[in-house]
Structures are given as structure tokens and as C-alpha cells.
Amino acid sequence: MSLLSATPDTRYADSLRLSVAPMMDWTDRHCRVFHRLLAPGARLYTEMVHANAVIHGDRERLIGFNPVEQPLALQLGGSDPAALAQAARIAADWGYDEVNLNCGCPSDRVQAGRFGACLMREPELVADCVAAMVAAVDIPITVKCRLGVDEDKDYEVFAGFVDRQAQAGAAMVVVHARNAWLKGLSPKENREIPPLRYEWAYQLKRERPQLPVVINGGIATVEAAQQHMQHLDGVMLGRAAYHDPYVLHALDCAQTGQPLRGREELLLALRPYVEAQLDAGLALKHITRHLLGLFHGQPGGRGFRQVLSEGAHLPGADWTLLEQALQVTRRQAARVA
Structure with missing residues (x-):
């Protein structure tokens, strides 16, 4: 669904x-x-x-x-x-x-x-x-x-x-x-x-x-x-x-009693909503400001916040920015592991 x-x-x-x-x-x-x-x-x-x-x-x-x-x-x-x-x-x-x-x-x-x-x-x-x-x-x-x-x-x-x-x-x-x-x-x-x-x-x-x-x-x-x-x-x-x-x-x-979903899985599930809002003319920053804490306390969490904070307000910012934030998070987390 x-x-x-x-x-x-x-x-x-x-x-x-x-x-x-x-x-x-x-x-x-x-x-x-x-x-x-x-x-x-x-x-x-x-x-x-x-x-x-x-x-x-x-x-x-x-x-x-x-x-x-x-x-x-x-x-x-x-x-x-x-x-x-x-x-x-x-x-x-x-x-x-x-x-x-x-x-x-x-x-x-x-x-x-x-x-x-x-x-x-x-x-x-x-x-x-x-x-x-x-x-x-x-x-x-x-x-x-x-x-x-x-x-x-x-x-x-x-x-x-x-x-x-x-x-x-x-x-x-x-x-x-x-x-x-x-x-x-x-x-x-x-x-x-x-x-x-x-x-x-x-x-x-x-x-x-x-x-x-x-x-x-x-x-x-x-x-x-x-x-x-x-x-x-x-x-x-x-x-x-x-x-x-x-x-x-x-x-x-x-x-x-439902199973836990991973942070990345949850974020990706938000994509249809984000893209629908962007298509309707909403600036990405109005959504991403609520997502900054998703990786709170996790390896790569700071990189996730930084990418979104620095890029979401820029003209033309779209879902690819969230993909970039995830990539930075993955790389930082891999270095810690």
C-alpha cells in the first residue's frame, strides 16, 4: 500500500x-x-x-x-x-x-x-x-x-x-x-x-x-x-x-507488535509523498526540516543532517538530495564499522 x-x-x-x-x-x-x-x-x-x-x-x-x-x-x-x-x-x-x-x-x-x-x-x-x-x-x-x-x-x-x-x-x-x-x-x-x-x-x-x-x-x-x-x-x-x-x-x-523497520527503509517509503509535494510546487526544505533527526545517535547521522541542511533550501532541490544524504550516511557508518 x-x-x-x-x-x-x-x-x-x-x-x-x-x-x-x-x-x-x-x-x-x-x-x-x-x-x-x-x-x-x-x-x-x-x-x-x-x-x-x-x-x-x-x-x-x-x-x-x-x-x-x-x-x-x-x-x-x-x-x-x-x-x-x-x-x-x-x-x-x-x-x-x-x-x-x-x-x-x-x-x-x-x-x-x-x-x-x-x-x-x-x-x-x-x-x-x-x-x-x-x-x-x-x-x-x-x-x-x-x-x-x-x-x-x-x-x-x-x-x-x-x-x-x-x-x-x-x-x-x-x-x-x-x-x-x-x-x-x-x-x-x-x-x-x-x-x-x-x-x-x-x-x-x-x-x-x-x-x-x-x-x-x-x-x-x-x-x-x-x-x-x-x-x-x-x-x-x-x-x-x-x-x-x-x-x-x-x-x-x-x-x-509490528517488526522494526530500518531508518533507511522508512525514509525511502516517504519518497512518493516527497515527490508528490515537489510536483505540487512545495520547496523540499519544508519537508526535510522534519527529517533531520532520523539518524540521531547513529554513525553517519551528522553527515545526513549536514547534507539536508546545506542543500534543501537551494533552488531545484529534489529527492536526489535525500539519496545523497543517505550515501554520505552509509559511507560514514561504514568507516565506523
Whole structure:
């Protein structure tokens, strides 16, 4: 089956076990096609899109996707229940399998718009948003949140926030197991500096066994992910799936029982998609930027990245550049062997 015509061979519910986080400027449609190739059984998420952009913007550019990406969730930003409900209806009409509300992004721009992590201080408003979306569509409405904001250290406050969203109809909660600092830390620092407290997510699941709970934050290995899966309904990989995408493939295979495919085999399987996009006028750099980590930690990995980084932006760059990158990788790996 070609990549372009493939459809997921697992039900959407099964994909709860493994997912890839929504990441601004990273998980665009080309990244998601690559991740689907790596992990046929995973659930994928878009970058966050504000509800007003979905309503008023260029929808094909903002929320268009290739059917191969499904099961696929659209992550929305916003805090206006009516606008979020309208955006959710649009998402459902476009064929999305889930709508996820962002209650975890700590950036200044997001705070200024009264959405993202600052919404954890307004559980009733979030519940109104969730209820409005649930009433508007038949697909699942879910919430991605932090443990709290700034100095928040009260588990009961966190659990109360989650309970309120579940009461409003949220079908699942994704817990990024850190606090969000609204002042003094950059978004990057917010992903690294606040300490991880996985035990809060574990406790939440123990006390609410009927609520699907997925964990996110600091998960970088197959072993760590499998440990979390003993306590929770699923794991969501973030930066690890991007910087070392073979981890995503290995974890998907561990979950589905499918045999591991080699890195080179996986890359070659992407060729029909790459060439179709190039024929449609896309510049190669928009795809290859998502592939740089495929040989992460492997002999020849640096050469692979270098060839793509130096050549993908040049006029006329095409699939032959990836073949050149593979050749350099093979030669470097042979010297090490």
C-alpha cells in the first residue's frame, strides 16, 4: 500500500496509547505525514490554531491535512465558548477525529489573548468552553493542561480543574506533568525547568479510573514510555518524537507488535509523498526540516543532517538530495564499522 493511499489499520480509540504532542512550528502537515509513517498506530495532533483563525482564516492552509494523517486531532486555542464551538464544528466538518483545547501553553502572546496555561486559573470558563464544543459536535472534545500555574502546589486544585472539565463533557485529559510559569521563563524553559511530577497524573488516574488520562513531558525513551503505560491510559511524546523520531517508531512497534523497520527503509517509503509535494510546487526544505533527526545517535547521522541542511533550501532541490544524504550516511557508518 502506498503512503499516499494508506489508512490507519487501528481504530481511533486504540491510538490513545501513543500520541505525538501538538508543537508550534513543528507538527505541521508534512511532519505529521512523516510521523504517521513511523507510527501507524499513534494519534497525531496539529499545531495549536486559534479558534478565530479557524473561523476567519485560510482553512486549507491552517487546518488542511492529508487523510493518511488520521487519526488526527485539531488543537484549538481560545477562551470564547461560542467561537470555540464554531471552530469545533468546522473541524468536525473537515474530518478531524478529535478537538483538543490548549490549557497549557505559557507564552506571553497566549496569555495576552487569555488562553493557554492561564486558563487553569479559570476552571469554570474552561468548562463553559468544553461544554459548548461538546454540544456542537459528535467527535471527542479533550483538554491538554499543566499541573498548575506558577507556585501552585495543591494537588486538589489540579484535580478539581480536571474534574470540572470531565463534568462538562471532556472525553480525555492530557497532563503535561509540570507547572507553567507565566512570568520569568520562556516557553522553552517552561518545558525544561519546572520539575516533573508524574505522580500527580498517576494519582489522578487511580482516583478516577473511568477518566482516560494521558501523560506528557520529559518522556524520551521507549522504556520510560512503557513504565508510564503501566499507570496511565497513554503517553504523549513531545520533543523526543521530533529530535529522535526513531524512538516514536520503536515505541509504536513495541505497542503494536509490528517488526522494526530500518531508518533507511522508512525514509525511502516517504519518497512518493516527497515527490508528490515537489510536483505540487512545495520547496523540499519544508519537508526535510522534519527529517533531520532520523539518524540521531547513529554513525553517519551528522553527515545526513549536514547534507539536508546545506542543500534543501537551494533552488531545484529534489529527492536526489535525500539519496545523497543517505550515501554520505552509509559511507560514514561504514568507516565506523
